[in-house]
Each structure stands twice: as structure tokens, then as C-alpha cells.
Amino acid sequence: MTRMFSRRSLIVAGAATGAALPFSSKGPRLFAQARAADAAAAQPWTLERFEKAMAESGRPCKIDQKTFDAIQARKPAALQRIESYLKERLGHADPAVMEAFRQLPREYYHYHYDTHTPTPSAAYEADPKPWALGYGSALSDYLGQAYMSQVCEAKPEHVTLEIGTGSGFQSSLLSRIVKHSYSIEIIEPLGKAVGKIFRPLGYDNISSRVGDGYFGWPEVEGGFDVIIVTCAAQYAPPDLLKQLKPNGRMIIPIGQPFKRGQILYIYTKDAEGKVHSRRDVGVFFIPMTGAMMKTPRPGSDNTHMEKATPTASPTAMPANGSHVE
Helix, strand or coil: CCCCCCHHHHHHHHHHHCCCCCCCCCHHHHHHHHHHHHHHHHCCCCHHHHHHHHHHCCCCCCCCHHHHHHHHHHHHHHHHHHHHHHHHHHCCCCHHHHHHHHHCCHHHHCEECCCCEECHHHCCCCCCCCEEEECCEEECCHHHHHHHHHHHCCCCCCEEEEECCCCCHHHHHHHCCCCEEEEEECCHHHHHHHCCCCHHHCCCCEEEEECCHHHCCCCCCCCEEEEEECCEECCCCHHHHHHEEEEEEEEEEECCCCCCCEEEEEEEECCCCCEEEEEEEEEECCECCHHHHCCCCCHHHHHHHCCCCCCCCCCCCCCCCCEEC
16 A cells, blocks of 8 residues: 655654655655645634635535634633643643644534534534534534543654544544544545545645444554544454554543443553553443444453443433533
8 A cells, every 4th residue: 555644744854854855756746735735734714714625625604704703712712621621630731732722723623514504603612512413423522522632642753543533623633743643434425525624724644534443444554553432332343452553542432322331441552562451531422333333242341341430420412422521
């Protein structure tokens, strides 16, 4: 297979070392595309740019300047909620996670794909909650996304895999931190549509595809430093653990579909390849479908279905939502 790199990281690496980028007949075009992507990502976020990106992603949306300004005015308060939440739950707010949230225009990801309806005015709500995307999927609440992003402990040199692309926000968030962000969506019309939203923002280090996340993305050479599962599995899929690199981490909700008692597990693989796991917090996610629903649970994973005490009072959530309790 052709190995995929972030064009931005190639340019940065070359500039940092003083080395020339590899040249081929396609070299000048690759370099030009990389420069264009960098320029797009660095542009100020304006109403004009929002509407242009929405149109280029196949989701045309027109709003007036007053509405756009009102959305932007809510963002600082949302960032403050995220920072306070992370400090309360984890003792600190990771600067890399906070910066990624600052960079991402969340209103761009508010879209109902089943009805082709943009919903940018819903972004940065004071009471964070999931938002329907259509096809039974949802844009997770931003506090839960912040929590899971921070416990991933993603680093700039990492390659990550997300199971359950959904809105594309989580993979975009990780892409602002890591070398390359991969994502798999099982719902074909959603996966195909969301796969078109990254390029208009200049996010060139994201690869997404339609498929069953139960099997991971085995074609990616070397595996993944971080795997984040954004749907509730009944057990940890063996193929995902195989694709986790030594010293890697997998974040996965485990529990019965549409039932309380789901627990976020953190799996780690040590340098020798031995896998360890620990229970983290109570969560509520839509279920992992596909092979997960048809493949018997490995006997060694039965212990992961034990009940756990939530770290906070459960909050009622819609069936298509996701939430960290």
C-alpha cells in the first residue's frame, strides 16, 4: 500500500532539519498542495470562509453575519467550561487539547446528514449535549469529547485510529495534535459524506473510510499509538488490540447496547506487548454494530462486563447520544 503522511508534518520536518523534501515527478505538486492546505488551515475563520468550506464539503449553508457573530461569541465560554471540566475530572487541562478545541470551528460539524440540514447555530451550547447527525448517529457533547481526547494522551508523533467517525469532529480534534488521524465509519452514507469535510478546512492529515471498525485498519503499517472507540462495544475487539503499538493506548466504552452501566476502559500495551486494562468512568454511547453484534465474546474478556461505580451522578441522555458520566 501507499503509506500516508501528513503533508504539513513533512514540510515542518524538512524546515526543522534543513533537509530538502524528497523529489519526484509529483514532488512539486505535492509541495504546492501542502502549502495550500497549510494556508487554508491558517486563514482566519470568517463568515465567508465558513460558507465557502460548507459549500466545498457538499453541505451548502447560508447564514447572516449577526448569526455567525453570535456563534463565535459563545465559543470562549464553551472553552472555559471545557477547561474547568478537565481540571475537575483529571486535575489539569492539557494545553494541546485546549488548543485543538480553539482551532476547530465546531459549528462546521453541526449538520444533519439524513435531511441535509445545517445546524450551526446549535454550536457551543451552554448545556453540552449530543446532537443528532441522522442515520442514528450523533455529534457527541463537547465535554465528553474533551475528556476522551485528554485520556488518549496523544502526542505530535502519534498515529491514531478512531472507530466511529460520526461528525468527524473527534478525528479533526486529534489531527490538530498528532501526525496522522485515521477514522472508520460503518454507516455508508454518513461515512462518505463526512469524508468530504476535512479538505476544505485544510486538514490534510486525516484519512477516513467506510468499513467495520471491529477489524480496525490493518493496512496501516506499524499500527497505532492511540485507538479511540466512540461507540459502545460489548468487549474489546481482538484486532484492535493487535493493531495497538507497544506503549499504545486504546480508549473504549464497554457495555450492553442502549443500557446504563457502560464503562470507559483504558487499555495499554507495554513494551513487551502485554495488554493491561483499567476501568475509568461511567459512560453512555450508541452501540458498535457490524461484526460486534455477531461475533461471540472471547472468554478472557468476561471480566470487563462487571459493574462499576460512576464518578458522577448519571445524566439522562437520548439513545443516539454519547456522554461521560
